[in-house]
Amino acid sequence: MKIVDLRSDTVTVPTPAMRAAMATAEVGDDVMGEDPSVNRLQEVAAERMGKEAGLFVPSGTMGNLAAILAHCGRGDEVIIGDLSHTFLFEGGGVAALGGVMPHTLPNLPDGRLDPGAIRNAIRPDDVHQPVSRLLVLENTHNRCGGTVLDAAYFEQVHEITQAARLKLHIDGARIFNAAVALGVPAKTLVATADSVTFCLSKALCAPVGSVLCGSTEFIRTARRIRKQLGGGMRQAGILAAAGLVALDEMVDRLAEDHRRARLLAAGLEKIPGILVETKVPASNMVFISLDEKIGLSGVQVCGRLAEAGVKVGTVGARRFRLVTHYWIDDEGVEQTLDAFRKIL
């Protein structure tokens, strides 16, 4: 039986082209700055993001953590969405390792933070209060449904952050999904950001790694922090080689994943007992929940789907996330819809 794994786009395994590039990658000691493949990846990544420099890191989590630690000192405040990945799913690293205080604002249903709320959250210059140092935004926004934030929104936010001398970091784990969904180059979406992390190991299919991009000065600081965090790797060019293939070959095709997410949502919508949260998904994620009429628990539904070769992610007792990616084809979408029809 074919397994259709929709739990995440992190489950993607490298493509044959990536494995070939990895096998023949030129490598060196990257802590010494001597790995040609890593250096090339960092250059290409920086160019794609319209920033001066890039830093290859083992994960999106480390990219966001190194960025926040580079921007903030102990006791500084980071303004961040209450549904953001960094706040919810990165182990509280910014507080544990940096003494940085998260100041959460409610994410709007589309993943944005209300500009007025950002303005109100910025602290006055007052010894009693922490210093507002950084704003973190996420694009696409995972928990809000893979929603896409456009350049006009970032422009609007920029007016606020600039006036308050607040830095902006973008968790762009899936920034290329956002760019493809909007039909714009990724760099236009991060033009107002001081730093951005994007992931190679999600929809772009590379096995490991993310790249943090920003100014040369910022990346120098982040490199030091990456070493402190134990993220200085040696012959990491083996991994960077796959990342270069990812940037070269895997970006434009993301439109196919988005089309399949829409197909999946439209099919699920027709199955009684399923509530599709976003009827027309903006990128590669579909969030659904079970109608109260369905007597099965979420765990039971997951178990029965797995017996039919379909794996979905649970994001609540009766709520699921389905993520399309390179290894999900039209047949996989059909197999998923069939499995849901039979089970419910």
Ligand code: TLP
């Ligand atoms: N997200 C994973 C899980 O951790 C939930 C997923 O399956 O979606 N930013 C965003 C927006 C992310 O979605 C993720 C991973 C990360 C950062 C962290 O990346 P990694 O897993 O490479 O540390």
